[in-house]
Structures are given as structure tokens and as C-alpha cells.
Amino acid sequence: MQSTQDEVLEIFKRTxxxxxxxxxxRSGLRSxxxxxxxxxxxxxxxxSRLIELLKPKLDTVSFDTVLAPAMGGxxxxxxxxxxxxxxxxxxxxxxxxxxxxxxxxxxxxxRILIVEDVVTRGGRVNEAVEIVKKNGGxxxxxxxxxxxxxxxxxxxxxxxxxxxxGFPTYDPENLPDHLKNIPAIKPGS
Numbered sequence: 001m002q003s004t005q006d007e008v009l010e011i012f013k014r015t016x017x018x019x020x021x022x023x024x025x026r027s028g029l030r031s032x033x034x035x036x037x038x039x040x041x042x043x044x045x046x047x048s049r050l051i052e053l054l055k056p057k058l059d060t061v062s063f064d065t066v067l068a069p070a071m072g073g074x075x076x077x078x079x080x081x082x083x084x085x086x087x088x089x090x091x092x093x094x095x096x097x098x099x100x101x102x103x104x105x106x107x108x109x110x111r112i113l114i115v116e117d118v119v120t121r122g123g124r125v126n127e128a129v130e131i132v133k134k135n136g137g138x139x140x141x142x143x144x145x146x147x148x149x150x151x152x153x154x155x156x157x158x159x160x161x162x163x164x165x166g167f168p169t170y171d172p173e174n175l176p177d178h179l180k181n182i183p184a185i186k187p188g189s
Contacts, residue, residue: 004053004162005163007049008050008162009163012035012040015043017038017039018034018035019036020034022179022184022185023187024185026124027120027169029172030172030175031168031170033167035118035148037072038188041075044079047075047076047079051076051080052083053162054080054160054162055080055083058113058160061140061158063141064086064111064112065081065089065106065111065112065113066081066084066086066089066113066115067088067114067132068088068090068115069098069124069128070091071188072117072124073115073117076115080143086113091131106132106135106137109136111138113140114141114142114157115143116128116143116144117146118145119148119159120149120153121149121153122155125144126155140157141158142157142160143160144160144161144162145163146164146165148166148167150166152166172184
């Protein structure tokens, strides 16, 4: 019987969502592996399966609404909301900062599950947490497909990840020899 981790990795590899090369992460750090979840999000059946696998980890979270940071969390957040039959909203970038727009409102005390595709340092999730709090909501939990920090990232609400997988990251001024001759690309997040 295939383990959940093996099945998840197989889905990411089959859909070309797990890339190998020399990548510039949002943080500016470099990595030889990159999760490009937009690739898996082209295949709604695969997204549904990933959320089916994540769902048991989220069953203990009591929430009213799913909120996803754009762009990475959009499809994943919508599928979580669909499988839990909950309201779905998103925050989007304006001048490289996330904002709640499009007439979306968060009620005072509304319990929000923040859903993202991948976290490494948690920057976008932390921005979303602040937006929820500023609007009177309560962050009930955070759900992610991939926690690249291997549990090292910390939020003020519990983190529930489908896959914990860390790859080494490097300062661009201190690259290992095997990456120095590979052109760095920023595939987008």
C-alpha cells in the first residue's frame, strides 16, 4: 500500500509541479528544488485528491470561511472550501502587499482557515493572518499542501500540512559549486 507522502510526491512529479534546477525563492534565497503548484492546479482531479488527503488533518479545525492568498493558494483554497462546504474568499497583491478586496468582508469573530499551497518562511501566510485580525476575524488554523520549512515556520494558529519536505536553501553569495554554473530562474509563486 502506497504511503500518503509517496502518493503526494508522485502527483507533484507527474504534473511537473516539483522542479529541479537553480531557483530564486520569494525570500531571495536559492534552491535546487522548487514546488510550482500552479502545474498541479491545471489538473483539478489531482487537486481534489490532494485535498482529500489533507482533509483529515483539517477535520479538527472549526472554521466558517476559507481565505487564500493569491496567487498560489487560490485553487487549493477553493477546493478546501468546496470539500468542507464553506465560504471562500481570497486576498490579493496590490503593490506587492496582500489586501482584502472585491467587496469581501470578514465578520467580527468569524473563524478563518487560511489555505496556501507552499510555505517556506511563511511571509504570505503571516500577511493573511494580519488581514484577518485587522478585520476582526479569528485565525482558526492554517492548511498548506507543502511545508518546506519542515515544521520550523511558526504561526499563531496551528499549521496543518499535507507534506513536510525541506530542501537546502542558499544565500546567493554563498552558493554550492554545483549551482554556480546553472542560471538561476524565478518561476513564480
